[in-house]
Amino acid sequence: MNRLFNTIRRLCTKYRELIIYGIFGVLTTGVDFGVYWLLTRLAEVDTLPAQIAAITAAIIFAFITNKKWVFKDKRVGLREIASQFASFASMRVLSGAFQTFCVWLFCDIMGLYDMAVKAVVAIVVILANYVFSKLIIFKK
Numbered sequence: 001m002n003r004l005f006n007t008i009r010r011l012c013t014k015y016r017e018l019i020i021y022g023i024f025g026v027l028t029t030g031v032d033f034g035v036y037w038l039l040t041r042l043a044e045v046d047t048l049p050a051q052i053a054a055i056t057a058a059i060i061f062a063f064i065t066n067k068k069w070v071f072k073d074k075r076v077g078l079r080e081i082a083s084q085f086a087s088f089a090s091m092r093v094l095s096g097a098f099q100t101f102c103v104w105l106f107c108d109i110m111g112l113y114d115m116a117v118k119a120v121v122a123i124v125v126i127l128a129n130y131v132f133s134k135l136i137i138f139k140k
Contacts, residue, residue, distance in 0.1 A: 017070060017071070017134075018130075020069055020070045021066070021070045021130055024062065024065040024066065024069065024070060025062075025126060027061070027065070028058050028061055028062040028065070029058070031054075031057050031058045031061045032054045032055065032057070032058035033054070034054075035050075035053055035054040035057045035058070036050050036051060036053075036054035039053055039054070055092075055096065059088070059089050059092045059093075062088075062092070063084075063085055063088045063089070066088070066133055066137075066138065067081075067084070067138060070133075070138075071133065071134065071138035071140075073138045073140075084137055084138070087136065087137050088133065088137050091129060091132050091133070091137070092129065095125045095128060095129055098121075098125065099118075099121050099122070099125050102117065102121040103117055103118060103121065106121075
Protein backbone atom coordinates (compact mmCIF):
# COMPACT_ATOMS: atom_id res chain seq x y z
CA MET A 1 0.00 0.00 0.00
CA ASN A 2 2.87 2.34 0.82
CA ARG A 3 4.31 1.67 -2.64
CA LEU A 4 1.00 2.72 -4.25
CA PHE A 5 0.94 5.99 -2.28
CA ASN A 6 4.54 6.72 -3.28
CA THR A 7 3.69 6.10 -6.94
CA ILE A 8 0.65 8.38 -6.72
CA ARG A 9 2.69 11.07 -4.95
CA ARG A 10 5.43 10.85 -7.58
CA LEU A 11 2.88 11.14 -10.43
CA CYS A 12 1.14 14.08 -8.74
CA THR A 13 4.48 15.84 -8.31
CA LYS A 14 5.50 15.13 -11.89
CA TYR A 15 2.18 16.30 -13.37
CA ARG A 16 1.33 18.96 -10.77
CA GLU A 17 1.13 21.75 -13.30
CA LEU A 18 -1.28 19.85 -15.57
CA ILE A 19 -3.42 18.74 -12.63
CA ILE A 20 -3.68 22.28 -11.25
CA TYR A 21 -4.36 23.60 -14.77
CA GLY A 22 -7.23 21.12 -15.09
CA ILE A 23 -8.70 22.04 -11.71
CA PHE A 24 -8.62 25.75 -12.46
CA GLY A 25 -9.95 25.05 -15.95
CA VAL A 26 -13.04 23.48 -14.40
CA LEU A 27 -13.37 26.43 -12.02
CA THR A 28 -12.96 28.87 -14.93
CA THR A 29 -15.80 27.10 -16.72
CA GLY A 30 -17.83 27.48 -13.51
CA VAL A 31 -17.15 31.22 -13.47
CA ASP A 32 -18.21 31.46 -17.13
CA PHE A 33 -21.44 29.53 -16.63
CA GLY A 34 -22.15 31.10 -13.23
CA VAL A 35 -21.81 34.71 -14.39
CA TYR A 36 -23.86 33.94 -17.48
CA TRP A 37 -26.62 32.28 -15.43
CA LEU A 38 -26.72 35.08 -12.85
CA LEU A 39 -26.95 37.75 -15.51
CA THR A 40 -29.51 36.04 -17.73
CA ARG A 41 -31.69 34.49 -15.02
CA LEU A 42 -31.51 36.88 -12.10
CA ALA A 43 -30.62 40.20 -13.70
CA GLU A 44 -32.54 39.48 -16.93
CA VAL A 45 -29.67 40.71 -19.10
CA ASP A 46 -29.83 39.75 -22.79
CA THR A 47 -27.73 36.76 -23.85
CA LEU A 48 -25.05 38.57 -25.87
CA PRO A 49 -24.01 41.09 -23.19
CA ALA A 50 -24.26 38.32 -20.58
CA GLN A 51 -22.02 36.08 -22.69
CA ILE A 52 -19.47 38.87 -23.14
CA ALA A 53 -19.45 39.58 -19.39
CA ALA A 54 -19.17 35.87 -18.57
CA ILE A 55 -16.25 35.34 -20.94
CA THR A 56 -14.54 38.47 -19.61
CA ALA A 57 -14.90 37.28 -16.00
CA ALA A 58 -13.64 33.81 -16.96
CA ILE A 59 -10.59 35.23 -18.76
CA ILE A 60 -9.69 37.41 -15.77
CA PHE A 61 -10.17 34.50 -13.36
CA ALA A 62 -8.11 32.17 -15.57
CA PHE A 63 -5.30 34.71 -15.91
CA ILE A 64 -5.01 35.24 -12.16
CA THR A 65 -5.12 31.54 -11.29
CA ASN A 66 -2.77 30.53 -14.11
CA LYS A 67 -0.27 33.23 -13.17
CA LYS A 68 -0.34 32.59 -9.43
CA TRP A 69 -0.98 28.87 -8.96
CA VAL A 70 -0.50 26.98 -12.23
CA PHE A 71 2.68 28.52 -13.60
CA LYS A 72 3.79 30.30 -10.38
CA ASP A 73 4.85 33.38 -12.31
CA LYS A 74 6.67 35.84 -10.04
CA ARG A 75 6.70 38.96 -12.23
CA VAL A 76 5.02 41.91 -10.52
CA GLY A 77 5.65 45.04 -12.62
CA LEU A 78 2.44 46.69 -13.80
CA ARG A 79 3.68 47.05 -17.38
CA GLU A 80 4.83 43.43 -17.51
CA ILE A 81 1.58 42.10 -16.02
CA ALA A 82 -0.49 44.24 -18.40
CA SER A 83 1.49 42.87 -21.33
CA GLN A 84 1.02 39.30 -20.05
CA PHE A 85 -2.70 39.86 -19.61
CA ALA A 86 -3.06 41.32 -23.11
CA SER A 87 -1.32 38.27 -24.59
CA PHE A 88 -3.35 35.89 -22.43
CA ALA A 89 -6.68 37.55 -23.25
CA SER A 90 -5.82 37.71 -26.95
CA MET A 91 -5.08 34.00 -27.02
CA ARG A 92 -8.33 33.21 -25.22
CA VAL A 93 -10.32 35.38 -27.62
CA LEU A 94 -8.62 33.70 -30.59
CA SER A 95 -9.22 30.22 -29.20
CA GLY A 96 -12.86 31.16 -28.53
CA ALA A 97 -13.21 32.34 -32.14
CA PHE A 98 -11.58 29.11 -33.35
CA GLN A 99 -14.00 27.11 -31.23
CA THR A 100 -16.98 29.02 -32.60
CA PHE A 101 -15.73 28.61 -36.17
CA CYS A 102 -15.27 24.84 -35.72
CA VAL A 103 -18.76 24.41 -34.27
CA TRP A 104 -20.21 26.39 -37.16
CA LEU A 105 -18.21 24.51 -39.81
CA PHE A 106 -18.58 20.96 -38.50
CA CYS A 107 -22.12 21.26 -37.13
CA ASP A 108 -23.99 23.84 -39.20
CA ILE A 109 -22.24 23.26 -42.53
CA MET A 110 -21.19 19.59 -42.35
CA GLY A 111 -24.02 18.37 -40.12
CA LEU A 112 -21.91 16.57 -37.50
CA TYR A 113 -23.19 16.00 -33.97
CA ASP A 114 -22.66 19.23 -32.04
CA MET A 115 -21.77 17.79 -28.63
CA ALA A 116 -19.09 15.52 -30.11
CA VAL A 117 -17.63 18.43 -32.08
CA LYS A 118 -17.65 20.69 -29.03
CA ALA A 119 -15.90 18.00 -26.97
CA VAL A 120 -13.14 17.39 -29.51
CA VAL A 121 -12.61 21.08 -30.20
CA ALA A 122 -12.58 21.83 -26.46
CA ILE A 123 -9.74 19.34 -25.97
CA VAL A 124 -7.74 20.94 -28.78
CA VAL A 125 -8.39 24.44 -27.39
CA ILE A 126 -7.49 23.46 -23.82
CA LEU A 127 -4.21 21.91 -24.97
CA ALA A 128 -3.41 24.90 -27.20
CA ASN A 129 -4.17 27.35 -24.38
CA TYR A 130 -1.94 25.38 -22.01
CA VAL A 131 0.98 25.23 -24.44
CA PHE A 132 0.62 28.90 -25.38
CA SER A 133 0.46 29.93 -21.70
CA LYS A 134 3.41 27.76 -20.69
CA LEU A 135 5.71 28.58 -23.61
CA ILE A 136 4.88 32.23 -24.24
CA ILE A 137 2.88 34.02 -21.55
CA PHE A 138 4.23 32.51 -18.34
CA LYS A 139 7.57 31.15 -19.58
CA LYS A 140 10.22 31.04 -16.90
